[in-house]
Amino acid sequence: MARRFPNAIFLKIDVNQCPTTSASQGVTAAPTFIFFRNKTKLDSLQGADPEGLEARIRQHYGDGEGEEVEDSGVPGHIDLMPMINKAGCECLNESDDHPFTQALSSSGGYMESDTDEQLILYLSFSQAVKLHSMRIKGPSENGPKTLKLFINQPHTIDFDTAESANPVQELTLAPKDLDGELIPLKFVKLQNVMNLTIFFKDNQTGEETTQVSYLQIIGSPVQTTKMSDFKRVTGKKGESH
Structure with a gap:
């Protein structure tokens, strides 16, 4: 997926290591895929459905035919x-x-x-x-x-x-x-x-x-999530794991 959508960032979160984060995002089943843009939650998808996942990614990423999403230039939107x-x-x-x-x-x-x-x-x-x-x-x-x-x-x-x-x-x-x-x-x-x-x-x-x-x-x-709601498990701000 990452190779087909080079402008998207894919992150994996271990729900056992990050229970607070998973609870705040309403994760009740695995796998759950959550889509964000500019720190705003857009959508979510549950279940192992590769075709459905790719369709949802394309919906928020673009149509794959050269269509690019413009920067809004408006903070928070x-x-x-x-x-x-x-x-x-x-x-x-x-x-x-x-x-x-x-x-x-x-x-x-x-x-x-x-x-x-x-x-x-x-x-x-x-x-x-x-x-x-x-x-x-x-x-x-x-x-x-x-x-x-x-x-x-x-x-x-x-x-x-x-x-x-x-x-x-x-x-x-x-x-x-x-x-x-x-x-x-x-x-x-x-x-x-x-x-x-x-x-x-x-x-x-x-x-x-x-x-x-x-x-x-x-x-x-209307359904949004603040990135500040994500809690760090270990380490300090700025550290990578």
């Missing part, structure tokens, strides 16, 4: 891209040549609307998350301007509903915001999010189509 369940996502009025998936990484490509300037992007997460902020990159002419955010919708809303419904937050972006600047979200209202709907209402200059070259959602899973 992560890029939530690995927690987006792409199979459960949908984008209305996206161009066939430029679907939403091209905007979920900074490796090139872009999302573009099709028949007019509006887009509705429905993002499903693999577990409940807290949303802190986002970054958007796009052209100064037809990059997005007005965004309406909705959460925990039972299904993808249509354009009439998106126009008339009250969002949890509405954003008006300036051209400078489309350079990847951090865009704060209403964190207190976004604490238990299973899905996020973004309605791209218009663009900066009224162009026929809207383009988004990169979209980063920043936050953290």
